[in-house]
Amino acid sequence: MRFEITGFLPQRTRKRLFQLVYDVYRARASDPERRSGKGKPAVNKAMAEDLGVSVETIKAWKADKFQGADRNAFKLLEKALELRPRETLEILREDLEMHRALVEEIEAEYSSEEAEIKREKEAKKKGIVSILKLLKGE
Numbered sequence: 644m645r646f647e648i649t650g651f652l653p654q655r656t657r658k659r660l661f662q663l664v665y666d667v668y669r670a671r672a673s674d675p676e677r678r679s680g681k682g683k684p685a686v687n688k689a690m691a692e693d694l695g696v697s698v699e700t701i702k703a704w705k706a707d708k709f710q711g712a713d714r715n716a717f718k719l720l721e722k723a724l725e726l727r728p729r730e731t732l733e734i735l736r737e738d739l740e741m742h743r744a745l746v747e748e749i750e751a752e753y754s755s756e757e758a759e760i761k762r763e764k765e766a767k768k769k770g771i772v773s774i775l776k777l778l779k780g781e
Contacts, residue, residue: 644724649716656738657709657716660723660731665690665705667726694718 652660668690687701694701696715703709709716723731752758 644721646714646717648720649713651742652716652720652738654707654709656734657704657719658707659734660719661704661709663727663730663734664719664723665701668693694722 665686668686672686672689687698687705691698691701694715695718700715704719720731723734753762
């Protein structure tokens with residue numbers, strides 16, 4: 644998998660991936676057979692250690708504070724694919740479909756002849772305004 648994928652993951656998708664992974668760790672922490680010693684292990688700490696990130700990063704993700712395309716988001720994606728590949732791929736497919744719909748919407752708006760004529764008129768209008776400003780010395 645290539646690191647560049649993180650640049651295409653919006654915050655909403657990162658949040659869904661985080662929740663998917665976090666839910667696995669929370670389930671593990673509440674499983675009595677997996678507990679060792681007293682009480683349940685800290686979910687944030689266990690997840691941070693496994694991902695190789697700080698506990699502060701986990702807390703930030705829980706608070707919906709995601710950074711741009713970075714190594715930590717890549718680690719999160721890798722862990723999600725490891726733990727829940729089907730669900731992770733479904734999240735990625737849904738994200739892809741959302742992007743496809745947005746691009747098609749933009750394409751529909753800008754690819755019609757009417758839209759092109761309108762843009763040309765606007766460009767000419769702006770050009771005339773620019774020329775008038777030059778003549779006035781603005």
